[in-house]
Amino acid sequence: MIIITPPASPVMASEAWTLDVPSQVNRSKITGRRRGILFPQAPRYYCTAALPPILGERNVFPWRAFIGALKGVANGFPLIAVENRQIAGIAPTILTGGATGYTCDSTGWGANGLKLRAGQFVTIANQLLMLQADVVSSGGNASLIFERQLWLPTVAGDPITVDWPYAVMTSTDPKLGWAVDIGQDYTIKFSCEEAF
Numbered sequence: 001m002i003i004i005t006p007p008a009s010p011v012m013a014s015e016a017w018t019l020d021v022p023s024q025v026n027r028s029k030i031t032g033r034r035r036g037i038l039f040p041q042a043p044r045y046y047c048t049a050a051l052p053p054i055l056g057e058r059n060v061f062p063w064r065a066f067i068g069a070l071k072g073v074a075n076g077f078p079l080i081a082v083e084n085r086q087i088a089g090i091a092p093t094i095l096t097g098g099a100t101g102y103t104c105d106s107t108g109w110g111a112n113g114l115k116l117r118a119g120q121f122v123t124i125a126n127q128l129l130m131l132q133a134d135v136v137s138s139g140g141n142a143s144l145i146f147e148r149q150l151w152l153p154t155v156a157g158d159p160i161t162v163d164w165p166y167a168v169m170t171s172t173d174p175k176l177g178w179a180v181d182i183g184q185d186y187t188i189k190f191s192c193e194e195a196f
Contacts, residue, residue, distance in 0.1 A: 001195060003126075003168060004069045004077045007062040013052035017081065019130075020044050021148075043148040044196070045128060045167050047079060050189035060178065060186040067188075072174030076195040078166040081121050081128055085163050090115070094124070095141060097156040102132075102146050104154050109137035121165035125158060127151055128167035128194070151196055170195040 022042040027034045054060045069075065095105040109115050116135040121128055133145040169192035179187045
């Protein structure tokens with residue numbers, strides 16, 4: 001899979017994100033008690049996104065080229081998962097390599113104090129991860145706790161995207177395109193899923 005960079009503008013007018021967390025529930029016919037089983041490496045983000053109207057054929061050329069470069073469901077693209085920059089002026093990295101699971105240690109957070117809140121996102125190795133606890137810097141270091149497992153072991157020094165976290169997505173439909181109304185008023189929307 002090749003990761004294709006989308007045009008810088010316009011930015012998405014709307015995005016509807018969902019997190020699919022595959023699990024299984026077994027219920028005892030004798031006691032009626034239920035037991036849930038989570039498949040920890042299977043959760044995946046989905047998104048339905050739409051651009052604002054694009055006026056004029058010349059202005060839609062970059063987006064048509066982007067659609068062509070995706071090659072249906074073959075290639076991926078980064079999709080920013082937040083509406084506003086979360087934080088600026090820092091560039092945290094992975095502190096120690098080899099971390100897997102729901103936590104990792106990081107450095108480069110700057111002055112002591114609260115940096116990000118539970119419910120915000122980071123991107124590590126192209127994986128979008130929602131924070132399950134506040135990120136508090138102590139001596140520039142912080143432990144990160146996620147809602148799902150890291151796919152790959154971390155590598156010391158790898159960057160953590162905190163300003164504009166993104167997910168690498170692929171289209172869920174090999175048929176991609178656009179619609180145009182009178183006056184060269186173009187509409188582009190698509191559904192996509194996290195690629196891994």
